[in-house]
Amino acid sequence: MQCKCLTSLRIIVSINSYIAMSRSKRKTPMSTFASSQKQDKRKANRVFRHRAKQAICIGHEPPHKLREVSNVYSFAGDGKTYWGFDYDGIERIMRK
Numbered sequence: 001m002q003c004k005c006l007t008s009l010r011i012i013v014s015i016n017s018y019i020a021m022s023r024s025k026r027k028t029p030m031s032t033f034a035s036s037q038k039q040d041k042r043k044a045n046r047v048f049r050h051r052a053k054q055a056i057c058i059g060h061e062p063p064h065k066l067r068e069v070s071n072v073y074s075f076a077g078d079g080k081t082y083w084g085f086d087y088d089g090i091e092r093i094m095r096k
Contacts, residue, residue, distance in 0.1 A: 025094045029083040034076035044070040 048069050052062035063069050072078075083093055 024096050026096060029085060029087065029090055029093050030080045031083065031093050032077045032080055037075045037077040040075040044072070044075075 044066055048063060048066050051069050055062040066072065083090060087093070
């Protein structure tokens with residue numbers, strides 16, 4: 001026994017299978033230099049947890065926010081750059 005929603009979905013997909021998806025592009029050519037902030041976030045959170053443990057051990061108030069122990073504005077993905085439309089790699093930047 002099949003679910004009615006799956007059969008109706010199959011019908012809709014088979015009817016609309018000839019329609020191609022549009023290729024969306026960005027409106028302004030802006031990008032960052034880094035692909036990810038993952039490593040910086042991991043380091044900052046490790047420092048945050050370490051400082052919190054140290055503060056608790058000596059009886060001080062632990063930090064409440066990540067910004068109290070690290071500068072989030074110095075992460076790898078901070079800042080965006082505007083690339084002009086005359087840039088050679090504009091097609092790659094404008095893709096989503």
